[in-house]
Amino acid sequence: MREVRKSTPAKDDEITVEPNIPTNARDLSKLQNRKQLIQAAADAIYTFGIRGTTSARIQELSGLSRGMVNLHFGSKENLLLAVAEELAARYAGQWKAIANNPELDAAEKLISIIKADFDPLVLNARDVAIWFSFRAEALSNPHIFPFIDSRDKGFRAVILELLEQLKSEGEYEDVDAKLATDALTAMLEGLWTDYHLHSDTFIPDEALNLCLFVLRSMFPAHFSTQSAHG
Amino acid sequence: MREVRKSTPAKDDEITVEPNIPTNARDLSKLQNRKQLIQAAADAIYTFGIRGTTSARIQELSGLSRGMVNLHFGSKENLLLAVAEELAARYAGQWKAIANNPELDAAEKLISIIKADFDPLVLNARDVAIWFSFRAEALSNPHIFPFIDSRDKGFRAVILELLEQLKSEGEYEDVDAKLATDALTAMLEGLWTDYHLHSDTFIPDEALNLCLFVLRSMFPAHFSTQSAHG
DNA sequence: ACATTGAATGAATGATTGTTCATTTTGTGA
DNA sequence: TCACAAAATGAACAATCATTCATTCAATGT
Numbered sequence: 001m002r003e004v005r006k007s008t009p010a011k012d013d014e015i016t017v018e019p020n021i022p023t024n025a026r027d028l029s030k031l032q033n034r035k036q037l038i039q040a041a042a043d044a045i046y047t048f049g050i051r052g053t054t055s056a057r058i059q060e061l062s063g064l065s066r067g068m069v070n071l072h073f074g075s076k077e078n079l080l081l082a083v084a085e086e087l088a089a090r091y092a093g094q095w096k097a098i099a100n101n102p103e104l105d106a107a108e109k110l111i112s113i114i115k116a117d118f119d120p121l122v123l124n125a126r127d128v129a130i131w132f133s134f135r136a137e138a139l140s141n142p143h144i145f146p147f148i149d150s151r152d153k154g155f156r157a158v159i160l161e162l163l164e165q166l167k168s169e170g171e172y173e174d175v176d177a178k179l180a181t182d183a184l185t186a187m188l189e190g191l192w193t194d195y196h197l198h199s200d201t202f203i204p205d206e207a208l209n210l211c212l213f214v215l216r217s218m219f220p221a222h223f224s225t226q227s228a229h230g
Numbered sequence: 231m232r233e234v235r236k237s238t239p240a241k242d243d244e245i246t247v248e249p250n251i252p253t254n255a256r257d258l259s260k261l262q263n264r265k266q267l268i269q270a271a272a273d274a275i276y277t278f279g280i281r282g283t284t285s286a287r288i289q290e291l292s293g294l295s296r297g298m299v300n301l302h303f304g305s306k307e308n309l310l311l312a313v314a315e316e317l318a319a320r321y322a323g324q325w326k327a328i329a330n331n332p333e334l335d336a337a338e339k340l341i342s343i344i345k346a347d348f349d350p351l352v353l354n355a356r357d358v359a360i361w362f363s364f365r366a367e368a369l370s371n372p373h374i375f376p377f378i379d380s381r382d383k384g385f386r387a388v389i390l391e392l393l394e395q396l397k398s399e400g401e402y403e404d405v406d407a408k409l410a411t412d413a414l415t416a417m418l419e420g421l422w423t424d425y426h427l428h429s430d431t432f433i434p435d436e437a438l439n440l441c442l443f444v445l446r447s448m449f450p451a452h453f454s455t456q457s458a459h460g
Numbered sequence: 461a462c463a464t465t466g467a468a469t470g471a472a473t474g475a476t477t478g479t480t481c482a483t484t485t486t487g488t489g490a
Numbered sequence: 491t492c493a494c495a496a497a498a499t500g501a502a503c504a505a506t507c508a509t510t511c512a513t514t515c516a517a518t519g520t
Binding site for chain 1: 276277278279280281282355359362363365366367368369370371378379406409412413415416417418419420421423424426427436439440443444447448
């Protein structure tokens with residue numbers, strides 16, 4: 001059985017490091033336009049809200065022609081899903097890279113993950129506004145649900161594992177790692193809400209300190225010397 | 231100067247306990263229809279999302295005629311603001327009543343306020359979905375902003391005051407009441423998010439226990455015997 | 461150089477949007 | 491009882507919505 005050639009055929013005797021990056025000019029500009037549409041849709045949601053995000057506005061912001069949204073994504077709705085997908089991938093990629101870093105111990109991983117949560121790469125006015133827009137319709141739009149639960153089971157499992165390791169390292173008999181996981185996760189969620197509603201007064205270092213403060217009250221031996229600038 | 235009579239004239243020699251409740255049949259049904267529209271709009275946001283909340287659907291859910299939304303609220307947008315206003319008033323009324331209750335001490339008020347946060351009166355799938363819908367467009371729609379910051383400065387000030395009182399009562403020198411306020415508030419926010427995304431597995435008593443767990447780690451003398459069923 | 465193929469274009473479409481307002485209905489006060 | 495005034499109705503409207511598709515454009519392989 002011979003595989004049907006896709007738009008970017010990978011030659012069998014070539015080592016393709018990143019098979020999804022096209023090499024010919026046509027597919028390159030196609031990919032570029034696709035990205036431009038996602039970017040424009042994201043900007044539209046931030047600027048006009050999800051209700052004000054119309055095909056016309058997306059097309060205007062993208063600088064491309066009317067038909068492009070449907071040509072590349074089939075429908076406006078699919079484009080919005082692509083925006084959500086990109087956002088979710090960026091967030092998950094961040095914390096997974098930290099969790100899989102063998103050079104860090106449990107406490108370092110935990111702090112890194114928390115810091116990443118307040119990194120401008122994910123915590124910025126536009127992206128947080130988009131998160132909230134999609135989350136708002138999590139119940140009424142089943143298609144969007146898989147992308148909006150940033151701190152999902154996988155995330156919580158990693159946090160729990162790290163906290164249990166801390167517990168075993170520091171002999172905290174009276175600390176419930178499950179409760180601590182829920183508390184920390186809820187705080188991260190809440191601080192995002194805080195940022196979304198008051199991004200002008202929100203100070204990432206203060207948010208980090210707040211998390212350290214709570215961690216310290218549970219795991220004093222691990223976090224008693226830490227601060228936002230540590 | 232004689233005052234112009236409004237739709238519900240208040241006779242001068244009568245003590246009007248609630249001057250806004252009309253007594254004649256016409257104004258009564260007018261008010262009833264107004265409420266029905268707010269109710270329908272709220273249901274529409276929950277069922278179809280804010281994007282799917284059209285005039286047609288509101289009219290259908292309300293059982294009233296096409297022109298009613300504009301007759302009573304001038305525009306669909308004003309009706310949505312009325313929904314937000316009602317939600318905000320319900321939430322604020324809840325915690326303010328507790329804060330002003332002279333029969334409760336600081337610790338009792340704190341626990342009551344937290345419990346109120348997980349009360350079905352405010353924490354239910356529909357209302358939380360509406361909160362999120364409005365919050366999502368907090369940045370792109372300035373009109374909605376005054377209504378969506380449930381845990382605003384006033385709320386935080388009350389929590390801070392209560393925690394400072396606990397601090398003075400229990401001699402917790404190393405506890406920062408300001409940090410504790412931020413931590414508790416963020417957790418309440420985060421737990422709402424949790425509920426919104428996973429209302430099927432969310433257990434209010436567990437959420438309450440989580441808050442008590444965090445409070446206990448900061449103020450052990452006050453909350454060491456407390457639990458969700460206390 | 462050139463035929464081929466897929467991407468890009470944008471005028472046109474039909475459906476749906478929020479709102480208007482002439483008309484009808486209904487409660488009120490005399 | 492009845493004239494009046496306010497409330498309710500819903501057909502009609504212009505604007506805007508997402509999408510289609512015949513046509514144009516341009517990169518590709520030979």
